[in-house]
Amino acid sequence: MAVFCLLVILISCSLAADEFYSSIGRMTELLYTEQQLLASLNDYIQAEENKLETVKRWSESLANLSSFAIKNPERFLSHPVNAFKFLKRMNREWRDLEGLVRSNVSDGFVSNFNSRSEHLPNDDDLTGVAEALVRLQDTYQLDTDTMAKGKLPGTSLLLSNLTVEDCYDVGIAAYRDNDFYHTELWMAQALRQLEQGETPENVDAGILLDYHSFVLYKQGDLKSALVSTKRLLEIDPENERANQNLKYFEEHLAKQQTGEETLKKGRAPYNNVYERLCRGNSMEMTPLRQSLLSCRYHDNHGHPNLLIAPFKEEELWDQPRIVRYYDIVSEEDMAIYKALAQPRLMRSKVRDGKTEKSYPVRTRVSQNAWLKDRDHERVGRMVRRIGEITGLDMSTAEDLQVANYGVGGQYEPHVDFQRFSVNESVEPYAHLGTGNRIATWLLYISDVQAGGATVFPNVGAIAWPIKGSAVFWYNLLPDGQGNYETQHAACPVLVGSKWVANKWLHERGQEFRRRCGLQSST
Template identity: 40%
Template sequence: MLLAAGDCFEIGRAAYNAEDYYHTIMWMQEARERMNKEDPPTALLEDVLEFLAFSLYKQGNLKMALKLTEEITQIAPNNQRAKGNIKWYEDLLIAEGVRKSDLRRQIPTILNERPLDGLETSERDIYEALCRNEVPVSTKALSKLYCYYKMDRPFLRLAPFKVEILRFNPLAVMFRNVISDDEIERIKALATPKLNRATVQNAVTGELETASYRISKSAWLRGDHDEVVERINNRIDLMTNLEQETSEDLQIANYGIGGHYDPHHDFAKRDEPHAFKSLGTGNRMATVLFYLTQPELGGGTVFTELKTAVMPSKNDALFWYNLFRSGVGDLRTRHAACPVLIGIKWVANKWIHEKGQELRRPCGLKPSIQELYVGDLGAPEPRYFPNIRPAP
């Protein structure tokens, strides 16, 4: 499905209203280009040029803003606002010391450099490349991965989990078909009336606040809120072998078109002493992320340090450890939610905390020791050990 020029214009206008002139320019340029291929065009050229010109003015490119505004008067000679803007741009340039004879000379090109947003340029580039699925995966690395049936708890002898190892070092796995369609619909029904703009924790104050780098709506569901939520909490215990009494409530998140969450860590770093302090349950040891829907395009989960990407697949759950077994945060788990391009993305996530895991996930003999599979306490891997997988 291709976006029409009018669609690009509306996206650019939304960016303009958010004072995001970088993306305004990108989308207005795209709208202008697509109009040339449309008959009839789905946007007005004078509107596109006006937003483009003012955004360039905000970036300091006054001469190009003046040039584009004069193009508007050629298309619509009676456009009084454009005429007024021409006079305004001329006055601003003269105030900057530009001579009248030079107002329309040596016009700079449109550079449109991305403003600083807290992310390093290299990480931003990796994040976007991963979201576009442009980062190749090593065949050698893929050859070491495998699937197995998790059967290391008594109940799982009757109903084992299907586990696909996505990555070692650090471990990340996908539990396949662990939540039913009926459970998904029940969770969405419970969460919908509670949805509010998603927040992030301020690293300095520990307070929750909204941020432009996380665009979604979220709601929280307690275990005693509904039988389905309690059942899922019990299932997470079986999936991860981790205590759920000290985990956070189940968070439901809804991402519309453009919804995303820039690269971040789930755990609190040493310079964030107030994070999770009120909970009294320690740091976020692990994350379980259920995919409740599957967008038509976009919405992946990507790990920027590890250069790996996971595409959402309905009914499945992604799991990884945020901390080493020593309790130190694993900086390699920095991850992001890619923008949703087509469709709607629903997820449910559970953050599992340190307290109560002393016997479930004890410290290793070495600080750097890492799991080879979920619940690894030193036994052979599932691919070699028949007691935790069905006999061939």
């Protein structure tokens, strides 16, 4: 049926000005938009119910899901399968529905839709959320069947399964990225679900086997590619490309077996230190080092504002020293930070230290907003609290950055300081004029059901998101050089909506608070 057409929409849909997949918070707005569109659609159905029976059935099936989701938008959208299907629905099915309605007297619905169409997800959103599923699959070593059934750790919200067409779309996203390893996995999953009795409308076994055999060949698995090609020819004996591939695969497979050709090896699953840490496999400390870590009440050497109410401090790591402070802010404070940031969220970017320009990159999937101390009394109070706890001057710190991570949201390994050589005359963060980032304060303002840890690949440390707690470390060594052991990453969010607030403190003003030294180490 036209309502569910998956292919035409890829060509015909208009581009939206907004990006949604990189922020769960932004995606929640779409649920309300969908509710408004649904109401308009129901009005139209009532006017021409006898002509729009197909549209009515689609609307009724969507109404139950949408009304459930709207009760707790973040919880619903924090499940990546729900997010994928939701963005796909908003990107494709509503636009296809518009085409169906235009063939009738549908001024009310079309007008309502057009007023919102510029603020619907575009194809980049759909590609981004499909790539996120692949990223989660790799990072957390999840098989395609687990992903397709939505059986993810940390959640019991299993409202959505990926259909054959969904699996095909994820595979196509990987294929367009020349990721033949994951293309094969998702095409194979689609084929399995097809064999189990699913009846997709726009994808058939021939299309799946065509892609499946080709990507197996691209990975060097001619034997399996030959099997898929033979299955395709059983369905479509006259398929010209499949018949040509059959001869080609048989010829080259014979050469491999006789040793005339070398077998190409396909891509193996990526499994580096960063991903292992994301799964919770931290590096073990020696018993002596572990015994020296401690928890205490921290009053910053008798700071008058902390004497009566010191903060709980936990040492997470010794070299570099990484500490966590608990119960830094209240629930009300965190709600205020989110409310202030929500309407200002924009795609997070990475700054090029040489050109001083910022760009969105695939290695950083989130949206952020900047809050000034004067934006709200609670923001200024928290900034003063950071100064009291760390003993550092906050007057040269950057504004508070509030970030929300999207589906599979992440920030791959990076350092917070600006790299430079001692022989360079360029000052770090010259546009600020406050020196390099001497320290980082990372405040978690939400819990995360699964994934989303902050990890330090060069040393093996892990800090899990704990709402209301903050993690603190120095980025620079005492002599002012960058400490590359502080390289860190935000692991992909598997289930949940991760919100953080970052405060980067700079060198200027710290001369008598954290004295520099001639030696690199403390």
